[in-house]
Every structure is written in structure tokens, then in C-alpha cells.
Amino acid sequence: xxxxxxxxxxxxxxxxxxxxxxxxxxxxxxxxxxxxxxxxxxxxxxxxxxxxxxxxxxxxxxxxxxxxxxxxxxxxxxxxxxxxxxxxxxxxxxxxxxxxxxxxxxxxxxxxxxxxxxxxxxxxxxxxxxxxxxxxxxxxxxxxxxxxxxxxxxxxxxxxxxxxxxxxxxxxxxxxxxxxxxxxxxxxxxxxxxxxxxxxxxxxxxxxxxxxxxxxxxxxxxxxxxxxxxxxxxxxxxxxxxxxxxxxxxxxxxxxxxxxxxxxxxxxxxxxxxxxxxxxxxxxxxxxxxxxxxxxxxxxxxxxxxxxxxxxxxxx
Amino acid sequence: xxxxxxxxxxxxxxxxxxxxxxxxxxxxxxxxxxxxxxxxxxxxxxxxxxxxxxxxxxxxxxxxxxxxxxxxxxxxxxxxxxxxxxxxxxxxxxxxxxxxxxxxxxxxxxxxxxxxxxxxxxxxxxxxxxxxxxxxxxxxxxxxxxxxxxxxxxxxxxxxxxxxxxxxxxxxxxxxxxxxxxxxxxxxxxxxxxxxxxxxxxxxxxxxxxxxxxxxxxxxxxxxxxxxxxxxxxxxxxxxxxxxxxxxxxxxxxxxxxxxxxxxxxxxxxxxxxxxxxxxxxxxxxxxxxxxxxxxxxxx
Numbered sequence: 001x002x003x004x005x006x007x008x009x010x011x012x013x014x015x016x017x018x019x020x021x022x023x024x025x026x027x028x029x030x031x032x033x034x035x036x037x038x039x040x041x042x043x044x045x046x047x048x049x050x051x052x053x054x055x056x057x058x059x060x061x062x063x064x065x066x067x068x069x070x071x072x073x074x075x076x077x078x079x080x081x082x083x084x085x086x087x088x089x090x091x092x093x094x095x096x097x098x099x100x101x102x103x104x105x106x107x108x109x110x111x112x113x114x115x116x117x118x119x120x121x122x123x124x125x126x127x128x129x130x131x132x133x134x135x136x137x138x139x140x141x142x143x144x145x146x147x148x149x150x151x152x153x154x155x156x157x158x159x160x161x162x163x164x165x166x167x168x169x170x171x172x173x174x175x176x177x178x179x180x181x182x183x184x185x186x187x188x189x190x191x192x193x194x195x196x197x198x199x200x201x202x203x204x205x206x207x208x209x210x211x212x213x214x215x216x217x218x219x220x221x222x223x224x225x226x227x228x229x230x231x232x233x234x235x236x237x238x239x240x241x242x243x244x245x246x247x248x249x250x251x252x253x254x255x256x257x258x259x260x261x262x263x264x265x266x267x268x269x270x271x272x273x274x275x276x277x278x279x280x281x282x283x284x285x286x287x288x289x290x291x292x293x294x295x296x297x298x299x300x301x302x303x304x305x306x307x308x309x310x311x312x313x314x315x316x
Numbered sequence: 317x318x319x320x321x322x323x324x325x326x327x328x329x330x331x332x333x334x335x336x337x338x339x340x341x342x343x344x345x346x347x348x349x350x351x352x353x354x355x356x357x358x359x360x361x362x363x364x365x366x367x368x369x370x371x372x373x374x375x376x377x378x379x380x381x382x383x384x385x386x387x388x389x390x391x392x393x394x395x396x397x398x399x400x401x402x403x404x405x406x407x408x409x410x411x412x413x414x415x416x417x418x419x420x421x422x423x424x425x426x427x428x429x430x431x432x433x434x435x436x437x438x439x440x441x442x443x444x445x446x447x448x449x450x451x452x453x454x455x456x457x458x459x460x461x462x463x464x465x466x467x468x469x470x471x472x473x474x475x476x477x478x479x480x481x482x483x484x485x486x487x488x489x490x491x492x493x494x495x496x497x498x499x500x501x502x503x504x505x506x507x508x509x510x511x512x513x514x515x516x517x518x519x520x521x522x523x524x525x526x527x528x529x530x531x532x533x534x535x536x537x538x539x540x541x542x543x544x545x546x547x548x549x550x551x552x553x554x555x556x557x558x559x560x561x562x563x564x565x566x567x568x569x570x571x572x573x574x575x576x577x578x579x580x581x582x583x584x585x586x587x588x589x590x591x592x593x594x595x596x597x598x599x600x601x602x603x604x605x606x607x608x609x610x611x612x613x614x615x616x
Contacts, residue, residue: 018453029469135350138602142595144545146552147587150568154576154583253460257549271461272553275468283465291456 004306008299019291020073024066026287027280038082038278078285083277088285091270096289099259099266101171103251105182106189107244114194115240118201119233125206133198140195145254148188149261168264185258192254193247200243204236211235238308245301249294344607351603357596364408365415372405376562385579395581397567406562407585413551413563414544414593417478421543424482425489426536432486433493434520434528437501447490454487460549467555477556481546485539496531500524530608537604541597548590564590 039052053059060068072079078088114137121133156162164184169177208214209232217227256268263269267286274282345352364371374380380400388395394403436447466480500506501524509519548565550556557563567586576583 014449015452015456018449019456022453022457026465026469138350138598139591139595142541142545142591142598144548144552144565144587144590144594146549146565147568147583147590150576150583150587154580157577158580249455249458252458253549256460256464257553260553268461271464275464275555278468283468287457287461287465290458290461294456294458 005299005303008302012295012299015295016292019288019295020070021066023284023287023291024069027284028062038280073288078288079281081274081282082279083274083282088282091282092267092285092289095265095267095270097171098264099252099255099268102182102186102189102255102259102264102266103248105179105186106193106251106255109186109190110193110197110244113190114197115201115233117194118198119205119228121198121202122205122209130202133202137195137198140191140198143191145188145192146257146261148191149185149258152184152188153261164262181262182264185255185262185264189251189254189258193244193251196243196247197240200239201236204239205232208232208235234308238305241301241304241308245297248297252290252293344603348603348606350599351607354596354599354601354603357592358600361411361593361596362415365411368409368412372402372408374402374405376406376409377401377560378405385575385582387579388581394585395579397579397582398575403567403582403585406567407564407589410562410564410567410586410589411593413474413557413561414547414590417474417481417547417557418540418543420478421482421485421547422536422539424479425485425539425543426532428483428486429489429493429535430525430528430532432490434497434524436490437494437497438516438520438524444494448494451487451490454484459484460546463546463550464553464555467550472555472558474557474561477547477550481543484546485543489535489539492531492535493528496528497524500527503527534601534605534608537597538601541594541601544590544593544597 036049039049050059058065069079076089078092080086081088081091084091117133117136121130124130153164165177165181168181171178214227214231217231222231252268255266256271258264259266259268260272267289271283271286273279274286345355378401380396380402382400383392383396384400385398386392386396386400392402392404394407397403397406432447432451436444463480463484467476470476470480506519506523509523514523547556548563548568551563551565552569554566554569557566559566564586568583
């Protein structure tokens with residue numbers, strides 16, 4: 001298990017290298033007048049163009065620039081924000097947990113919605129309820145999160161003069177207020193996710209319920225409940241976890257939009273602030289962090305198979 | 317004379333290809349009612365986009381200052397916005413952006429994904445490893461995040477947007493094409509083609525490609541919905557289609573938010589159309605998946 005985990009991490013190294021090259025190139029792809037634009041946006045930053053180039057390390061040869069950037073990244077130094085001159089890592093340390101909380105909450109809510117409906121849909125295959133659930137799942141996938149969020153903010157305020165609180169409270173200060181603020185955006189993020197999860201749960205449950213060992217479990221007189229939970233759901237869960245892993249980038253993308261609408265000070269909001277201010281080091285840093293999250297989620301998903309499915313644990 | 321005779325007496329296939337397409341399409345509508353509904357939604361959407369100037373009662377940028385923020389009425393079906401523009405007309409014209417970006421991006425995606433996927437599957441070995449590692453790298457970026465970042469660097473605009481969405485969609489797509497092409501590659505007729513000395517290009521694009529087409533059609537349909545969703549998200553954030561041109565996502569963004577509590581129709585209709593369009597493509601994709609490629613059934 002440990003050897004496998006190690007091998008999996010080593011295999012991620014080339015991907016990680018590629019990610020840094022792309023992000024490095026992205027900022028160098030800026031049109032030629034970008035330095036002037038930065039100077040226009042931040043007049044106090046440097047005395048003239050040459051000084052700014054030097055400040056940003058743009059005066060050295062490209063390979064040297066790359067190596068020095070990676071060198072800093074490895075030492076957890078993502079540089080400074082052009083706008084605030086604060087270290088980007090410090091800012092991310094404040095904001096990443098917020099986005100993480102939102103994402104975890106969304107996955108939790110997504111599972112709460114999709115597993116019961118997916119299982120029901122599979123048990124009552126081709127019934128009216130099944131059709132309703134399947135149509136619902138396609139519908140949930142089609143609704144754009146930003147529209148749902150706009151409606152959730154607009155309509156209740158028209159009907160009941162109720163608006164979600166605009167001020168964000170940190171979880172450490174007041175957990176209840178924090179969860180209250182996070183609930184709606186998490187639920188909206190969970191909508192599209194549960195659309196996907198419902199379909200997977202249904203398909204997998206239908207497959208699993210046809211297996212011989214389910215018949216065996218029933219034949220030896222186990223209760224429906226035990227067959228359903230211990231024998232079926234556990235086996236159907238592996239593909240569900242895979243799909244959750246695959247949906248992590250989608251959740252991150254959605255959180256960019258929802259953090260902005262619900263004024264949540266997470267990484268997504270930071271990204272949009274940075275983009276509107278042309279704060280390129282910040283854009284680079286956030287992309288790197290989020291790509292890392294995706295890469296390590298994939299590893300975690302692979303490792304989790306071996307926890308859920310003993311066959312995988314022993315064969316490796 | 318002789319030709320005429322030959323024509324009259326010659327063997328006519330039971331259903332000429334044109335009729336077969338018609339018959340199969342109508343059969344599809346009967347067999348897959350949900351897919352049929354999707355097809356109809358998309359047909360309406362396409363007609364809206366093509367005939368926008370004929371359908372829209374007003375030019376999309378025409379201000380009716382005295383009629384600001386009016387609710388839906390017979391004159392303004394979907395109401396008016398803060399500068400008195402007819403929302404129905406803007407929604408109709410907005411279909412153009414969705415259709416152009418959607419089909420443009422997916423054409424790019426189909427082309428790149430087919431080439432990458434088939435080449436990767438056919439050559440295998442080092443070529444495959446190299447291409448797949450590149451795909452891995454791109455799949456590590458959350459698409460919306462990297463797209464906004466790319467748009468911030470290359471600048472807004474319809475063609476940049478289409479290109480960026482297309483490139484991004486092609487990455488995941490190429491994986492599916494590769495998997496499908498690998499199955500086809502194992503067939504005897506590929507071995508036969510190799511034996512008679514067909515060139516690599518010929519095998520890849522005359523023998524493998526046609527057999528991968530069903531998969532490509534299914535995924536491309538679903539991606540059309542995805543492309544429209546991504547375009548509208550970017551336009552909503554202000555990094556998509558630049559203003560005077562109306563896009564469904566853009567109509568929901570920024571300055572509008574202040575007015576939505578007074579004029580909810582400003583928010584309701586454009587969003588409903590995004591949902592409808594994506595729903596239509598997803599439904600059609602599901603139907604096509606069952607009809608064309610049973611192997612993909614249940615996968616997503």
C-alpha cells in the first residue's frame with residue numbers, strides 16, 4: 001500500500017513539471033505592451049519599464065527565469081501580489097481553507113441528495129419515479145450555477161424580503177453563522193454534482209444488483225437492508241468516488257463563480273480580483289495551487305479504491 | 317433511350333440513402349422520446365439563431381427609454397431592461413452567440429480530439445505515452461479557472477473565446493476517442509489493411525476514423541451543451557463576449573444585478589434559455605448514445 005502510494009506520487013512528477021511550464025509560459029504569452037499596462041495600473045510599483053522588468057525578473061534569459069521561479073515555488077514562495085505587495089502564499093493560506101470548506105460541503109450535500117435518489121431510481125427501474133429522477137438529473141446538469149444563484153438571491157427578496165447575509169463570518173469565529181452563509185452556495189454547487197452522481201449511482205446499483213453475490217446474500221436470508229447497504233452500495237461506491245474525483249475541477253470552477261456572487265473570500269474570488277487588476281503573479285499562483293489540488297485528488301481517489309475494495313489492496 | 321431504360325429497369329435499393337436517413341431519424345424520435353425532445357429544442361434554437369432579425373421585433377440594442385424595466389407584455393414578450401431594451405429580442409440574438417461559440421468550439425474540439433486520439437491509439441508506445449502525459453497536464457487545470465486566466469492573457473473576443481473553449485474541450489474528448497480507437501484497432505480488418513500494405517494515414521483515417529464516428533457524434537453533442545454553459549459562465553463573469561453583442565450569460569451579469577429585484581424577468585429569461593439549450597443537447601446526446609453506441613451506455 002505504501003509502496004503503491006509512493007509510486008503514484010512519483011508518477012505525478014512529470015505532470016507537475018508540465019503544469020509549471022504551462023503556467024510560466026502563460027504569463028510570458030502576454031502581449032508586448034503588458035508591462036506598460038502593469039505600469040499604468042500600478043504607477044508606484046517601479047520607476048520605469050526597465051525597472052519593472054527587473055523587479056518581475058523579466059530581464060533575464062527565459063530558462064533562467066523559469067528555474068528561478070520554480071526554485072522559489074519549491075520553497076513555497078509564489079512571489080508577491082503586484083497590487084498589495086503582500087506574499088501570495090500568505091493570502092492563499094487565508095483563502096484556500098474557505099474554498100476547501102465550500103467544496104467539501106458541496107460534495108457532502110451532493111451525496112446526501114444523489115445517493116438516496118440514485119438508489120431508489122435503480123430499485124424501481126423503469127418506473128415513473130425512475131423516469132422522474134432521470135429527467136431531474138439531466139435538468140440539474142443543465143442549470144447554470146450562476147443563474148440559480150442569481151435567482152436564489154433575487155426571488156426570495158421579492159417574495160419574502162429575505163436576502164442572504166452579505167457579510168462573511170469565518171468558521172473559527174462563529175461556526176453557525178459561517179455554515180449558514182456557506183449553505184446556499186454549497187447547495188447550488190451540489191446541484192450539478194448530484195445530477196452526475198445520481199446517474200452513476202443508478203447505473204452502478206443496477207449492475208451490482210444483478211451480480212451473483214447479491215443473489216447469494218439474499219438466499220442466505222440477509223435482510224434487505226443489509227444486502228442494500230453492505231453488499232450493493234459498498235460495491236457501487238467505487239465508481240461514485242471516481243466520479244467525485246473527476247468532478248473536483250468542476251467544483252473548483254463553480255466555486256469561482258459562487259464565491260463571487262455570495263461574497264465569500266476564497267481562492268475563486270481572489271482569482272477574479274487578480275484578473276480584474278491584471279495581477280499576473282497571483283493568477284499564476286492560484287492556478288498552480290488549484291492544479292495541485294486536482295493532481296492530488298486524483299492520487300487520493302486511486303488510493304481510496306484500495307481502502308474500499310480489499311481485492312485492490314491485496315493485489316498491489 | 318437506352319440509359320432511360322436502364323434507369324427504369326435497374327435495381328433500386330429498397331431505401332435510398334436520403335430516405336433511410338429520414339426514416340431512421342423519425343424512428344429515433346419514436347424510440348427515444350427524450351432524445352427527440354432534445355432534438356426539437358435544438359432545432360428551435362438553431363432557427364432562432366439563423367432567423368434572429370426576422371423573429372426579433374426590435375434591434376437588440378434599441379433603447380426605449382420611456383419603457384425602462386417593464387414587465388412582460390404583448391409588446392415586450394420578456395419585458396425590458398434598465399435601458400429599455402427588449403429582452404425577447406436580446407434573447408433571440410443571444411442564441412447566435414451560443415450557437416456560433418458552441419459549434420465553433422466543438423468543431424475545433426472534434427478535429428483536435430480525433431487526430432490526437434486516433435494517432436495516440438494507433439501508434440501506441442512512446443507517441444501514446446507522450447500525448448497522454450500532455451493530456452494529463454491539461455486535465456490538471458480546472459477548466460473554468462484556466463480559461464478565465466487564458467482569456468485575461470489573450471484578451472476578450474468571440475474568436476479567442478471560441479478557440480480557447482475548443483482547445484480545452486478537446487483534451488478530455490481525445491481520451492474518449494483514444495479508448496474507442498483502441499477497440500477498433502484490435503479488429504481483424506485493421507490487420508487485413510496492414511497486410512495489404514495500406515499506409516498509416518490510410519488506416520487511421522479511412523479505417524479507424526469511420527468506426528469511431530458514432531462515439532465522436534455522441535460526445536460532440538454533449539460538448540455542445542458544455543460549450544454553451546462555459547461560454548455563458550465566462551460572459552457572466554465578464555470575460556466572454558464583449559458587450560454590445562447580447563449573450564445569455566452577459567445579460568445576467570454585472571450591472572443587471574442591481575435591477576433584478578425590481579425586474580426579475582431580466583434574469584429569468586436568459587438563464588432559462590441557457591438551461592433549455594444545455595438540457596436539449598444533453599437529452600439528444602443521451603438518446604444518440606443509446607442509438608449509436610451501446611458500449612457507451614450509462615457512461616458519461
